[in-house]
Amino acid sequence: MPYASEFVTNSLGNSSRFLISSFSFFIFHFSSPWGLLALLSVPIILFLHFFRERRMIRKIGGLHLWEFASIKLPSGRRFDKLIKNLPLLFQLLAAILLSLLIAGLDIPQTGKTRHYTIILDDSLSMQAAKENSPVIKAKKLALDWADKKDRFTVIASGLEPRVIAGPFASSDELAAALDKWEPQSPRCELDKAVNLASKFVTGEEKILFITDDAIQAEPFDKILATCALGSPVSNSCISLADRVRIYPGKDKVFVSLQVFDDKEKEIAVSARIQNQIIFQEKVNLVPDKVHSLSFETDGVEETLEIFITDDDLSADNSVILPPVIIKPVYVNFSGFGDFSDYFKKALLSVPYTILVEEPDRAHLVFTTQKDFTSKNANLRIYLFPEAAEPENSALAQGRDIVFELANPLTENLSFDGVLWPYVPLQFTPVELPLISHQNQPLLFLESQKDILKTFHVNLLWDRTNIYRHPAWPTLVFSIVEECREVIPGLNRSSFRVGEDIALGVEPDPKRKKSFSLVKDKEPFAEYEEIPAVLSELNGGRYEIFQEKDLLLASFSVNFFSPDESNLMSLNSRKVDLTKLLPATLVQARRNMLLHYALLISILVFTGLSWVYHELYH
């Protein structure tokens, strides 16, 4: 039974302490020091013995008939009585021992053992070569080497390091953790894992790193003892695939393929919808060259699966592409008079944008009404000033216009040649400036209240030439797309492994807050609140349900990591495991003998207290 407190002493004799959750006094050890508060029962018992009315008084005649039963009470002063009062003494002893038991009194039994820290390469390439994969070799190596008496801390190094066994796990716990271990990460972020592992090592101890590629460990040679178990393997993969809606009822699918080999390789690419092959093509892949192909499909509402000829690494040979998610943006604009056509042209050039007459229905509103209000919760409002007298306005031109923030709305825009007439000092500087002129006049500002954002565009519409500038349709496109992203729901249906997935879905408020994530039709996780972002998901098809039957979102995660698919760089390196210089672990185990002795003593003293109480009284 592992004890709460364990000490590690390195080969130099220095010691440091881990998992401090207890309190030590001399050789005694208390696992729950607060339990000593139970000692307060001692004065309470004394108080009761001092002050309680010990005997009921009864007046009778014929006292001589009772003389045979007279009790000889302790004589002397009250303190003497107390000392001689055996039941009280036994009660006090029982209370003290019980307090010590609650406080977890222990004189720990200590024993020395060695502690090893191990980092396992958690990248997918460890699964290459199937029956003879590095992961199988790693498991065998670790289990053959691990001594029953030793302790282990095992860290899997993927995108984020995670402790899969320990800290200070036994060999059985190590075996169980290795049995469950399946490398899935798109890459091995070794520096993070080393940073975590170094917290468990002391002195000269070296961390055992088991990988399939020793080269990545070279920067950490001083602290790592690297054991590489890989060997170069030919591999081909789908390095990228996506589908887009080219027009209603028709999707276009793009696929990129790569081969990692010394020579050309011919593979078959297939696509199927519900087990029906809709596309098939043989491709001759050339090393170090990406081969792309595309095809169109009418099955816009169906999930599409693309796969290539299987090889030693299966995870990168297939891709799942769910139906494209379309979120139309409803736009309303008003108050621009003759210039409305410029707006209309720019807006209609953005796909899935619908112009509406009623501002209440619109996600996105362009208006010159200063006090614009709407019953609907519009997501974005762009507020332009009404026309001003020429003498009251100023002008910003082209390169004088400054982009304040790296905002998606203004990213990659050039306003060369743009005339930007504005009303000076129209806005207070409270809002977040996006575009300004020489830091003084605020031209384009953002203010936010919850999810609703209002953009103040200090642009006198009737005197600008911006709508004739090439930046204009790009700006409008960015505005619409930025609005589209905040419309509830997923923006994409296909993600890559390691990518953070912003869900953005809105649950049904009338239903219970019970959410489940299903992977490939199997329950994967349960949530009480729908997570804003899902991260570190492995490849597969995912669905999120509310109350297990209301589908909120559906998406797939595919393994697109050409670097990881390149198995030609895998190599091997042997390591001398005897030179790991493991830390000496002074391990404390609970002294169960003391525990039982305390328990029995409490029972004995309680019993004696009762017996003496009966005898005396």
Place this chain on the structure above:
Amino acid sequence: MRALVLRLLRAHLSQSRTDENIIPRATFDGTDLTLQNTNLTYTNRNLIEGYARKYDILLPERHKSFLIGELSGKRAGSSIEYQDRRDYVPGDDIRHIDWRAFARTDRLSVKLYREEICPVLDIIVDTSLSMCVTSEKSLRRMDLFYLFYLLGRKINAVTSLFNLGQNLQRLLSPMDITSMSDIRQDTPIPLLKSSGIARKSGIKIIISDFMFPFSPEELIATFRAADRLILIQILSSFEDDPEEGGFVRLVEAENDEYLDIALNKATIDGYRIRLKKLKDDLDRQTRVAQGAYTCIRDLDSLDLMIEKLLRAKVINVK
């Protein structure tokens, strides 16, 4: 006419005694009972008077020196009521020789007349502090005292009331003990021995808890001159039948001495054995002396109290 003469004679004789105790001697007929101190609170008064109407005190079959009275005795006596005749033996009153029969039969025979007696009743009540350990015990003592007082009056007995406290004092009325301060006593036997009451004949009724240190034989012997000795023991429920409990300090009501005891089974069993021996001794000794003994518990109902008195042949149905 004869009855009138006898009544006057008895009145004269009793007057000589009432000079001492001044007890009203009106005939008890259930209506004319008058008592002093009637303003005292005594809740069972009417009930006790009801019982007194219903029952009689049981008189002894033999008596040593009852006064001549109107109550018929069980022996032959000197009344005018003819009972029987028998052969003359020397020493018989020659006035009762039936000369007519002698003339007829040549045998000397004497006429026997029914005895007419006037019982003497001495009621001694224990007024020590132990009789008041519970209010019920005190009340039951009052009940019994008053009952015997009424029964004595009912038979026109020469009734004397005594309270047995620090001294043996005569009382004028049974109600006096309600206002009387209870007095400490240790053991009353020497007091009884030294008083004249014990040496006189008559019916002696002692109402006490008998929880003082004494020898029953000695007590009975003290009253060997009595025609009938009636011992009524009153005990509180705890004294009669204690129950197991915790840790108790028993305080002697008489002198505040105390004992700390644990009311466990062993203690209670030991006490019960001792109490039973006391009761058995009292019962046996009074039976030997042709007397009666019973034990009344303070929580006994009045009906149960009467039933116990009937069973002990202290009283009988009218």
